[in-house]
Amino acid sequence: MADSPEDIKKKVKSYLLVGGVLFLGTYLTYKVATTEVLDIGKHGFDTADCLLGFLIATIKATLVAAIFMHLNHEKKAIYWIFFGSFVTAASLAGLTALAYFSPIHDKFFPGAKAGYVGQHD
Incomplete structure:
Protein backbone atom coordinates (compact mmCIF):
# COMPACT_ATOMS: atom_id res chain seq x y z
CA MET A 1 0.00 0.00 0.00
CA HIS A 73 1.57 -8.76 -4.52
CA GLU A 74 -0.65 -11.68 -3.52
CA LYS A 75 0.14 -14.86 -1.61
CA LYS A 76 0.94 -18.18 -3.23
CA ALA A 77 -2.60 -19.51 -2.69
CA ILE A 78 -3.96 -16.88 -5.07
CA TYR A 79 -1.48 -17.96 -7.72
CA TRP A 80 -2.53 -21.61 -7.36
CA ILE A 81 -6.19 -20.66 -7.71
CA PHE A 82 -5.39 -18.45 -10.70
CA PHE A 83 -3.32 -21.24 -12.31
CA GLY A 84 -6.10 -23.75 -11.57
CA SER A 85 -8.58 -21.65 -13.51
CA PHE A 86 -6.32 -21.76 -16.57
CA VAL A 87 -5.94 -25.54 -16.23
CA THR A 88 -9.72 -25.89 -15.98
CA ALA A 89 -10.30 -23.69 -19.03
CA ALA A 90 -7.69 -25.62 -21.04
CA SER A 91 -9.25 -28.94 -19.98
CA LEU A 92 -12.71 -27.81 -21.06
CA ALA A 93 -11.31 -26.59 -24.39
CA GLY A 94 -9.61 -29.97 -24.84
CA LEU A 95 -12.83 -31.85 -24.12
CA THR A 96 -14.66 -29.66 -26.61
CA ALA A 97 -12.01 -30.36 -29.27
CA LEU A 98 -12.18 -34.07 -28.47
CA ALA A 99 -15.96 -34.07 -28.92
CA TYR A 100 -15.59 -32.18 -32.19
CA PHE A 101 -12.96 -34.45 -33.72
CA SER A 102 -14.41 -37.71 -32.33
CA PRO A 103 -18.18 -37.30 -32.39
CA ILE A 104 -20.70 -39.74 -31.01
CA HIS A 105 -22.63 -41.50 -33.78
CA ASP A 106 -25.78 -42.63 -32.07
CA LYS A 107 -29.39 -42.37 -33.19
CA PHE A 108 -30.30 -40.56 -29.96
CA PHE A 109 -27.88 -37.65 -30.57
CA PRO A 110 -28.72 -34.76 -32.91
CA GLY A 111 -26.99 -34.96 -36.26
CA ALA A 112 -26.67 -38.75 -36.19
CA LYS A 113 -26.44 -40.52 -39.52
CA ALA A 114 -29.73 -41.88 -40.79
CA GLY A 115 -30.04 -45.63 -40.44
CA TYR A 116 -27.08 -45.94 -38.09
CA VAL A 117 -27.39 -48.79 -35.64
CA GLY A 118 -25.35 -48.56 -32.42
CA GLN A 119 -23.24 -51.35 -30.99
CA HIS A 120 -25.87 -52.34 -28.40
CA ASP A 121 -28.87 -52.58 -30.75
Whole structure:
Protein backbone atom coordinates (compact mmCIF):
# COMPACT_ATOMS: atom_id res chain seq x y z
CA MET A 1 0.00 0.00 0.00
CA ALA A 2 1.07 3.58 -0.61
CA ASP A 3 1.76 5.43 2.62
CA SER A 4 3.31 8.68 1.45
CA PRO A 5 2.40 11.21 -1.27
CA GLU A 6 5.49 10.15 -3.22
CA ASP A 7 4.34 6.52 -3.23
CA ILE A 8 0.90 7.60 -4.43
CA LYS A 9 2.41 9.67 -7.26
CA LYS A 10 4.58 6.71 -8.26
CA LYS A 11 1.53 4.39 -8.33
CA VAL A 12 -0.48 6.90 -10.38
CA LYS A 13 2.35 7.10 -12.93
CA SER A 14 2.53 3.30 -13.20
CA TYR A 15 -1.27 3.06 -13.58
CA LEU A 16 -1.21 5.68 -16.33
CA LEU A 17 1.63 3.83 -18.06
CA VAL A 18 -0.22 0.51 -17.92
CA GLY A 19 -3.41 2.25 -19.10
CA GLY A 20 -1.48 3.63 -22.07
CA VAL A 21 -0.10 0.17 -22.87
CA LEU A 22 -3.65 -1.26 -22.71
CA PHE A 23 -4.90 1.46 -25.06
CA LEU A 24 -1.98 0.78 -27.42
CA GLY A 25 -2.77 -2.95 -27.34
CA THR A 26 -6.40 -2.26 -28.22
CA TYR A 27 -5.33 -0.04 -31.11
CA LEU A 28 -2.82 -2.64 -32.30
CA THR A 29 -5.52 -5.34 -32.23
CA TYR A 30 -7.73 -3.11 -34.38
CA LYS A 31 -4.91 -2.42 -36.83
CA VAL A 32 -4.03 -6.12 -37.12
CA ALA A 33 -7.63 -6.86 -38.10
CA THR A 34 -7.96 -4.01 -40.60
CA THR A 35 -4.55 -3.12 -42.09
CA GLU A 36 -2.95 -5.12 -44.89
CA VAL A 37 0.60 -4.26 -43.78
CA LEU A 38 0.03 -6.00 -40.42
CA ASP A 39 -1.85 -8.90 -42.04
CA ILE A 40 0.00 -12.15 -41.36
CA GLY A 41 -0.92 -15.43 -42.97
CA LYS A 42 -3.35 -15.41 -45.89
CA HIS A 43 -5.02 -12.27 -47.19
CA GLY A 44 -7.85 -11.15 -44.93
CA PHE A 45 -8.68 -12.08 -41.38
CA ASP A 46 -7.64 -15.70 -40.81
CA THR A 47 -6.36 -18.03 -38.09
CA ALA A 48 -2.94 -16.36 -37.84
CA ASP A 49 -4.53 -12.94 -37.31
CA CYS A 50 -6.90 -14.44 -34.73
CA LEU A 51 -3.99 -16.01 -32.83
CA LEU A 52 -2.10 -12.71 -32.87
CA GLY A 53 -5.20 -10.96 -31.54
CA PHE A 54 -5.51 -13.54 -28.76
CA LEU A 55 -1.82 -13.07 -27.90
CA ILE A 56 -2.32 -9.32 -27.56
CA ALA A 57 -5.47 -9.90 -25.49
CA THR A 58 -3.58 -12.31 -23.22
CA ILE A 59 -0.86 -9.74 -22.59
CA LYS A 60 -3.50 -7.11 -21.81
CA ALA A 61 -5.37 -9.44 -19.45
CA THR A 62 -2.13 -10.29 -17.66
CA LEU A 63 -1.36 -6.60 -17.16
CA VAL A 64 -4.84 -5.95 -15.79
CA ALA A 65 -4.64 -8.91 -13.41
CA ALA A 66 -1.12 -8.15 -12.22
CA ILE A 67 -1.31 -4.37 -11.87
CA PHE A 68 -4.93 -3.27 -11.46
CA MET A 69 -6.08 -6.35 -9.52
CA HIS A 70 -2.82 -6.35 -7.51
CA LEU A 71 -2.10 -10.04 -8.12
CA ASN A 72 1.60 -9.25 -8.33
CA HIS A 73 1.57 -8.76 -4.52
CA GLU A 74 -0.65 -11.68 -3.52
CA LYS A 75 0.14 -14.86 -1.61
CA LYS A 76 0.94 -18.18 -3.23
CA ALA A 77 -2.60 -19.51 -2.69
CA ILE A 78 -3.96 -16.88 -5.07
CA TYR A 79 -1.48 -17.96 -7.72
CA TRP A 80 -2.53 -21.61 -7.36
CA ILE A 81 -6.19 -20.66 -7.71
CA PHE A 82 -5.39 -18.45 -10.70
CA PHE A 83 -3.32 -21.24 -12.31
CA GLY A 84 -6.10 -23.75 -11.57
CA SER A 85 -8.58 -21.65 -13.51
CA PHE A 86 -6.32 -21.76 -16.57
CA VAL A 87 -5.94 -25.54 -16.23
CA THR A 88 -9.72 -25.89 -15.98
CA ALA A 89 -10.30 -23.69 -19.03
CA ALA A 90 -7.69 -25.62 -21.04
CA SER A 91 -9.25 -28.94 -19.98
CA LEU A 92 -12.71 -27.81 -21.06
CA ALA A 93 -11.31 -26.59 -24.39
CA GLY A 94 -9.61 -29.97 -24.84
CA LEU A 95 -12.83 -31.85 -24.12
CA THR A 96 -14.66 -29.66 -26.61
CA ALA A 97 -12.01 -30.36 -29.27
CA LEU A 98 -12.18 -34.07 -28.47
CA ALA A 99 -15.96 -34.07 -28.92
CA TYR A 100 -15.59 -32.18 -32.19
CA PHE A 101 -12.96 -34.45 -33.72
CA SER A 102 -14.41 -37.71 -32.33
CA PRO A 103 -18.18 -37.30 -32.39
CA ILE A 104 -20.70 -39.74 -31.01
CA HIS A 105 -22.63 -41.50 -33.78
CA ASP A 106 -25.78 -42.63 -32.07
CA LYS A 107 -29.39 -42.37 -33.19
CA PHE A 108 -30.30 -40.56 -29.96
CA PHE A 109 -27.88 -37.65 -30.57
CA PRO A 110 -28.72 -34.76 -32.91
CA GLY A 111 -26.99 -34.96 -36.26
CA ALA A 112 -26.67 -38.75 -36.19
CA LYS A 113 -26.44 -40.52 -39.52
CA ALA A 114 -29.73 -41.88 -40.79
CA GLY A 115 -30.04 -45.63 -40.44
CA TYR A 116 -27.08 -45.94 -38.09
CA VAL A 117 -27.39 -48.79 -35.64
CA GLY A 118 -25.35 -48.56 -32.42
CA GLN A 119 -23.24 -51.35 -30.99
CA HIS A 120 -25.87 -52.34 -28.40
CA ASP A 121 -28.87 -52.58 -30.75
